[in-house]
Amino acid sequence: MKISELSRRTGVPVASIKYFLRQGLLPAGRATAATLAEYGDEHAQRLRLIKALTTLGGLSIAATREVLGAVDQAHSSESALGAVSYALPVPVAAQGAAVHGAEAGAEAEAEADGTAAAEVAELLAALDWQAPGTSPHVQGLTVALEELRRLDAQYAPGELAAYARLAESVARLDLERAAGLDDPVALAERAVIVFAICAPVFELLRRLAQEDQVRRRVAGGGGISTGGDVAPR
Structure with a gap:
């Protein structure tokens, strides 16, 4: 052509x-x-x-x-997926962490870094997930946990494990959808779509599920305040 x-x-x-x-x-x-x-x-x-x-x-x-x-x-589908995964921006609370880092003392910041890194390592070990410390996703999760701690809304590794298991199920579904693609270029294209488009879709599904739960609890007299005019169904 x-x-x-x-x-x-x-x-x-x-x-x-x-x-x-x-x-x-x-x-x-x-x-x-x-x-x-x-x-x-x-x-x-x-x-x-x-x-x-x-x-x-x-x-x-x-x-x-x-x-x-x-x-x-790439010699395998896994290496093609890895190339795309490591290249795309990592979703972290980078802006808030950067502001906090500029305000915090060096000693306190180093202590927070060490605590968050240890929690991430503990979580990965408990899940038996294979991810090196150099992974941008490990580093991104560390930054996110640091920010949660600064906001006094931190999650303990045990609490995060329940969320991680759900993420593991989603990851399996992602790979199953790409199982029939042997060509690295086609697989990489699918990976970009999954990482860049499906991730926001999943987040919106999560928010819709939260909205549903809030509405159900308000309708059932659960006493959850939404701060707005959420009407029961």
């Missing part, structure tokens, strides 16, 4: 396709003339992944190039 057809098929403007070609994100097409080239299904698939990484994942061109390189070198 010509570049114009590739654009129509993927929804990526021709100018963007040419930019991705110049940046080395998209392989060159098969030259048919001095200024013409043909593109195949593999180019359409790669463009969808690039679009997912840059639009859904919010990655820079440089970060996208690194992810694509890792995906191209």
Whole structure:
């Protein structure tokens, strides 16, 4: 197919396709003339992944190039998933932690860091989860627990375990949906969709479930104050 057809098929403007070609994100097409080239299904698939990484994942061109390189070198579906997972932004309470860090003393901050890190290590050991201390998700969880402690709303490792088991069930479902994908590029595209889009969907489902529970308890005389005009069903 010509570049114009590739654009129509993927929804990526021709100018963007040419930019991705110049940046080395998209392989060159098969030259048919001095200024013409043909593109195949593999180019359409790669463009969808690039679009997912840059639009859904919010990655820079440089970060996208690194992810694509890792995906191209992936020898298994697990390594392709890992490349995407480690590249996407980690959901942590970074802003609040940064503000707190600027205000707190170095000694108190170091003590909080150590306590949170120990709690995360304890939780992972209790769950028997395989995640190295260098994982951005381990570090992100550590920062989040530090922020919870600062707000005096911390969760003990035992309390977090119940939430973690639910997350484990969701993770199994995620991998089951990707079980039939053997191609690293297709798998990476699915991973971006899961991480960038499905995560907010799951969070909204959680909030809807909370709203349902609040309404049920208010209707049943549970005495929970919602601070608003929540009407019983």
